[in-house]
Amino acid sequence: MVTRAIFESEHELFRASARSFVAREILPRLADWEEAGVVDRDLWRRAGKVGLLGMHVDKEYGGGGVDDYRFQVVWNEELAYAGALSPAFNLHSEVVGGFLDRLSTPEQKSRWLPDFCTGECVGTIAITEPEAGSDVSAIRTTARRDGDCYLLNGQKAFVTHGSVADYILVLARLGADDDRPAGGPASAVLLLVRPTMAGVVIGRREAKIGVRSLDTVEVFLRDVRVPVGHRLGEEGLGFLYLLDNLPRERLSISVSALALAERVFAETVAHTRGRRAFGGSLVDLQHVRFTLAEMSTELTVARAFTDQCIMRHNDGALSTEDASMAKWWNTELCGRVTDRCLQLHGAQGYSRDSVIGRAYVDSRVQRIYGGSTEVMKEIIGQSI
DSSP states (O other): OOOOOOHHHHHHHHHHHHHHHHHIHHHHHHHHHHHHHHHHHHHHHHHTTOOOOOTTTTTTGOOOOOOOOHHHHHHHHHHHHOOOHHHHIIIIIIIIHHHHHHOHHHHHHHHHHHHHHHHHEEEEEEBBBBBSOOOOOOOOOOEEETEEEEEEEEEEEEEETTOOEEEEEEEEEESOOOGOTTTOOOOOEEEEEEETTTEEEEEEOOOSSOTTOOOOOEEEEEEEEEEEEGGEEEEEEEHHHHHHHHHHHHHHHHHHHHHHHHHHHHHHHHHHHHEEEEEEGGGGHHHHHHHHHHHHHHHHHHHHHHHHHHHHHHHTTTHHHHHHHHHHHHHHHHHHHHHHHHHHHGGGGGTTSHHHHHHHHHHGGTTTSSSSSHHHHHHHHHHH
């Protein structure tokens, strides 16, 4: 694999700490969480206690005060390499925490960010709806101003860890349902909603084929009165805020996808060297070596481009097109690698008790959330 030049000694020290946390606090309990369909709530407090939440948040508000995306990359990679909960921590720290950090007033930051950084409060986001997935402008959830509140109505779908979240960041369009202007997305608003607010109903958990430890639920919003003080940013700019955050979100997904693919590949190399078949090791067979060579080449090329994107983001120069390229390529590559590696493992790989089997089903959703492969290609195609 390619030698990586983007990290310095402090990043590698942090990697050792993050890896130790994963080994100590996550991996021993991951199977139980998979069976239960939900992560132990105390995990967030444990992560917050050692500074793994809100690394980018100013120290004034309880964060790490680290303006270096590479530390978040290291954390994402260690979670993904272990096949453990990367989407959940991304949502809490990078997506919801990122919006809070960038859009909140000083008063809002003082009110919310400390608990987000300690893990006392868990955040998630609700954008997708039954009839609005990749086309975010098709959302029907509405927020109508009513005095010092917004009256929120609608239904959200596939809300990750929605049953344990203390705050749900809801994207809603302004006005009543029939106020949506023709020919383009309506203006929208981001509202931080507590599940305990009257009119919020947490629905059933989805029976997903993968990432089963992360509960995914429906959220129903029925005349929910959300204080104006729970709005993030300016009224009417919700869609623009969302679009502005997408390059980082998509880069984070691509980082996790590539790390998982590298883990699966490493497991498979070890397996083919140790597995005896036809009078020798599997790796002695030419077609096995060719398969490994092809995957190694693709992973090495992907790693070089991804690290380039990481540094561009760190310098504030990551384009929407580059983030889209990294997202679709790495998630599709992860799918190809897990499929080919499962084949090389044979029946041993076709089990959720194996790293390969879990990766095979867990990785599939990466090509959907954060913008599907087709949407990524459309973005790139329009820029050519």
